[in-house]
Amino acid sequence: MAHFEKATSLHDWMNQRLAVDTVRRVMAKEYWIPKNINFLWAMGMILAVTFGLLLVSGIFLLMYYQPNVATAFDSVNYTIMKEVEFGWLWRHIHGVAASVVFLIIYIHMFTGIYYGSYKKGREMIWISGMLLFVTFSAEAFSGYMLPWGQMSYWAGMVITNLFAGGSLHADGLVEWIRGDYVPAQAFLNRFFMLHVLLLPLAILGLIGLHFAALRIPHVNNQDGEEIDFEAEAAKYKAGNKKESKVIAFANDFMSKDMMVVGIYLVFFFYLVFFHYDFAMDPVNFDPADGLKTPAHIYPEWYFLWSYEILRPFPADPGLVAFGFAQVIFFALPFLDRSPNAVPAARRGAFKYWFWLMLVDMIVLTGMGKLPPEGIFSTIGLVAAIVFILLWIALPFITKKEKAL
Amino acid sequence: MKDSSRRGFMGKAFGAVAGVGAVASLYAMKKSWDMLPSVKAAGFTTLDMSAYKENELVTEKWRGKPIFVLKYTPEMMGKLTEKQKARTVFINGEGYLVNLGLCTHLGCIPGYNSDTQSFLCACHGGTYDFAGDVTKAPPPRGLDIPPFKIDGNKLVLGEEGPEYKNMKATGVTL
Numbered sequence: 001m002a003h004f005e006k007a008t009s010l011h012d013w014m015n016q017r018l019a020v021d022t023v024r025r026v027m028a029k030e031y032w033i034p035k036n037i038n039f040l041w042a043m044g045m046i047l048a049v050t051f052g053l054l055l056v057s058g059i060f061l062l063m064y065y066q067p068n069v070a071t072a073f074d075s076v077n078y079t080i081m082k083e084v085e086f087g088w089l090w091r092h093i094h095g096v097a098a099s100v101v102f103l104i105i106y107i108h109m110f111t112g113i114y115y116g117s118y119k120k121g122r123e124m125i126w127i128s129g130m131l132l133f134v135t136f137s138a139e140a141f142s143g144y145m146l147p148w149g150q151m152s153y154w155a156g157m158v159i160t161n162l163f164a165g166g167s168l169h170a171d172g173l174v175e176w177i178r179g180d181y182v183p184a185q186a187f188l189n190r191f192f193m194l195h196v197l198l199l200p201l202a203i204l205g206l207i208g209l210h211f212a213a214l215r216i217p218h219v220n221n222q223d224g225e226e227i228d229f230e231a232e233a234a235k236y237k238a239g240n241k242k243e244s245k246v247i248a249f250a251n252d253f254m255s256k257d258m259m260v261v262g263i264y265l266v267f268f269f270y271l272v273f274f275h276y277d278f279a280m281d282p283v284n285f286d287p288a289d290g291l292k293t294p295a296h297i298y299p300e301w302y303f304l305w306s307y308e309i310l311r312p313f314p315a316d317p318g319l320v321a322f323g324f325a326q327v328i329f330f331a332l333p334f335l336d337r338s339p340n341a342v343p344a345a346r347r348g349a350f351k352y353w354f355w356l357m358l359v360d361m362i363v364l365t366g367m368g369k370l371p372p373e374g375i376f377s378t379i380g381l382v383a384a385i386v387f388i389l390l391w392i393a394l395p396f397i398t399k400k401e402k403a404l
Numbered sequence: 405m406k407d408s409s410r411r412g413f414m415g416k417a418f419g420a421v422a423g424v425g426a427v428a429s430l431y432a433m434k435k436s437w438d439m440l441p442s443v444k445a446a447g448f449t450t451l452d453m454s455a456y457k458e459n460e461l462v463t464e465k466w467r468g469k470p471i472f473v474l475k476y477t478p479e480m481m482g483k484l485t486e487k488q489k490a491r492t493v494f495i496n497g498e499g500y501l502v503n504l505g506l507c508t509h510l511g512c513i514p515g516y517n518s519d520t521q522s523f524l525c526a527c528h529g530g531t532y533d534f535a536g537d538v539t540k541a542p543p544p545r546g547l548d549i550p551p552f553k554i555d556g557n558k559l560v561l562g563e564e565g566p567e568y569k570n571m572k573a574t575g576v577t578l
Contacts, residue, residue, distance in 0.1 A: 154511075157511060158510065158511060161511065169578060175439060176437055176438065176439075177437070179437060179439055179440070179443070180439060180443050180467075180468065181443075181447060181468055181469065182467065182468035182469055184443070184468055186439075186440065186443065190437070290465075290468045290469065291463060291465060291470045291505075291513070292513065293511070293512040293513045293527070295512075295526055295527060296527065297510070297512075297527075314544075315544065371528075372528065373528070373529075
């Protein structure tokens with residue numbers, strides 16, 4: 001290039017310097033999306049929008065939040081909630097979005113599992129997505145520490161204690177992570193740093209990777225049909241839009257995506273304005289106190305299933321099971337040995353596996369919230385064992401599946 | 405050939421320099437997260453043991469954690485079993501429970517009942533006797549004993565005296 005002409009318009013001026021037309025063509029106008037996908041494929045866009053809401057509301061909270069054990073609680077519950085105009089709005093958006101984002105992530109994940117979107121050349125989409133899930137979990141946990149309430153403190157205590165490795169009693173490691181004998185100033189500062197800088201940076205990078213992973217294998221579709229994207233795109237470009245199996249991402253497909261996002265936002269802001277309390281645990285409205293434990297410690301709803309896998313076992317097997325639950329989803333593309341990338345309903349035993357896994361995780365979630373006593377403890381134990389057995393069974397049942 | 409081996413050398417030389425730098429910075433990062441000297445220095449608490457009343461639980465604070473101190477009555481002293489004796493801190497002929505006030509199950513703070521002379525952890529129903537030994541599961545072991553040193557009438561928490569070292573050696577505490 002490097003030959004410039006007098007620009008005829010602002011657009012032309014930019015085009016000569018930033019190639020805006022080329023970028024728009026590659027990223028949007030000639031990015032092809034199959035026609036036969038349903039609203040469940042809009043979850044990615046919903047997640048992007050929710051992440052944007054978290055980022056903006058977080059920036060406003062950051063202007064008044066004080067990461068100091070003496071002032072953190074009041075800076076959130078008094079300064080932001082009572083003094084800062086619309087401070088309550090940013091906090092409620094941030095709190096509700098932090099909770100709802102996990103609901104959408106789970107829907108996004110289970111959509112992928114149901115339609116086999118992690119298979120056959122789409123493994124990197126799945127793995128980068130799981131990396132995002134883990135980073136989001138760390139982001140949520142570190143953010144939960146910041147208001148420095150009772151549940152923040154004791155969740156920090158319990159979760160960092162996990163790093164002692166049960167009978168290994170690696171208390172030195174735990175104290176190193178905390179920078180103190182108990183969660184205190186050093187702990188609050190480093191979790192603040194993780195929450196506002198390091199983890200968001202990692203998330204942004206991973207979102208880039210997740211999108212890039214999608215670019216070449218393209219998005220899967222409702223029928224698991226293998227589409228020749230180049231041939232279909234050629235038809236579309238030639239004007240045979242009706243015969244073509246694909247559609248341009250922007251503005252054609254986006255209009256449908258944004259419709260779903262619109263409906264979601266109505267639901268989202270209904271929660272923000274009328275039911276924000278579901279994302280605010282009452283226990284966390286007591287300031288942190290190292291000399292008083294809440295009677296019953298539980299995580300936010302989205303961690304309950306993995307918490308319940310930890311809980312019904314004795315310390316060491318519990319930790320092993322917990323570790324297993326954290327990493328096993330990464331292996332899904334390799335544990336599913338069937339050649340079919342079609343909806344679970346058209347597959348063999350996998351269709352039962354899918355629904356069993358979903359129901360089992362809902363049961364684990366319910367039991368994780370209840371105190372671990374009596375029958376609930378037993379149900380939790382059975383559900384935790386079923387979870388592990390289902391994963392062990394997966395390669396065997398999918399290997400038997402006939403190619404469609 | 406000559407050129408590529410020159411590039412190879414430069415690549416290896418760069419790798420070596422970068423490797424040394426990476427290891428050094430990882431070391432610095434690790435050390436940056438170590439406990440600050442001021443935090444460590446604040447990790448000692450001295451208790452005046454003559455101030456406690458018999459069969460009345462007092463919760464002290466050491467390293468941000470609750471420490472139970474309970475002075476035994478003569479009657480409690482009389483019925484001490486060998487196991488309970490091993491967990492007891494004796495100062496000037498008086499017996500004391502000095503324990504970390506965190507349930508060894510999941511870290512809740514148990515409550516003391518002076519009538520039954522036992523601890524109950526309300527979270528999952530674990531109980532301990534007045535010497536802090538576990539009497540009902542789920543706690544896997546008795547309440548932990550913080551490192552202590554007897555200094556006349558005083559007890560220094562955070563320093564390991566011979567009595568504490570002995571408790572550790574015999575497996576009374578971790």
